[in-house]
Amino acid sequence: MIEIYRKTWIFSFVIGMGFAVFCILYYFIGYISFMENGDVLVINGLIALFSIGAGFRFKGVHEKLVNQTIDIPVSTLELENLDELILKRIPSFLFKMYNVDSDGNPLFVIEPSKDRLSKWLTFFELFERGFFIPVHYDISDMDGHQLATITIRNNMKRDELILKKPDGAVMATYIQQHWKSKLKNRGVLYHANGSVWQELEAKAMAGDIDVKDDKGRMTVRYRFGIFPYAMSPVFQSTAHHEHVQFGTHISSDEKLAYTMVFFLWLKG
Numbered sequence: 001m002i003e004i005y006r007k008t009w010i011f012s013f014v015i016g017m018g019f020a021v022f023c024i025l026y027y028f029i030g031y032i033s034f035m036e037n038g039d040v041l042v043i044n045g046l047i048a049l050f051s052i053g054a055g056f057r058f059k060g061v062h063e064k065l066v067n068q069t070i071d072i073p074v075s076t077l078e079l080e081n082l083d084e085l086i087l088k089r090i091p092s093f094l095f096k097m098y099n100v101d102s103d104g105n106p107l108f109v110i111e112p113s114k115d116r117l118s119k120w121l122t123f124f125e126l127f128e129r130g131f132f133i134p135v136h137y138d139i140s141d142m143d144g145h146q147l148a149t150i151t152i153r154n155n156m157k158r159d160e161l162i163l164k165k166p167d168g169a170v171m172a173t174y175i176q177q178h179w180k181s182k183l184k185n186r187g188v189l190y191h192a193n194g195s196v197w198q199e200l201e202a203k204a205m206a207g208d209i210d211v212k213d214d215k216g217r218m219t220v221r222y223r224f225g226i227f228p229y230a231m232s233p234v235f236q237s238t239a240h241h242e243h244v245q246f247g248t249h250i251s252s253d254e255k256l257a258y259t260m261v262f263f264l265w266l267k268g
Contacts, residue, residue, distance in 0.1 A: 011091035016051030085244035104234035
């Protein structure tokens, strides 16, 4: 979380200063009067103030965490022991999302595949979900070792996500029909051979979900607005956190498959 806060305050300052410069130039070049086009100046000025204010806030949080003397152990990813997802989107021009542990240490990152030209499309929110042009996201540990790749296609009728191993072998496919998921997320997760793995359906519009296997054991659970580490100093500075709980018995491949699904559901 320390690195996340650092990038957040830098990004906020950059955005804020950009809007501030625009306001200054606009005042001398394009401004006529408050009644005619003053709204442009006001709106952009407010964005600049808000962004710079957010930058100061997160800079203070970052410095406070850096200066704290508490001993937080550095975590390394052991996929077989991973029991939860805490997904955090990072402010950046291209899409990036970290999964952190209960101490705020990043465990793995989801970001556009570096060797694909489609990565530049993720600058535009419309194309982050593979709108007409498929986009590819790598899941990698913090040492840069690739764990899997997610390919997303959106043809306006459905979202199709394919999870592949680093060698290109398909691990799972998830299909979500748009007309069935207008009010709440629902879709079908398939094995590599095309057989149904799990049918997923949120309980409500908030996305709450419990998924059980054929023996009645919980494989994954999500509750909107419920976060067990909300009082931890590293998480107190932001109000909303996404938390997904894995069953203790599920395989590493199943954890990656559910990571793919919740990446689609929660990344916005």
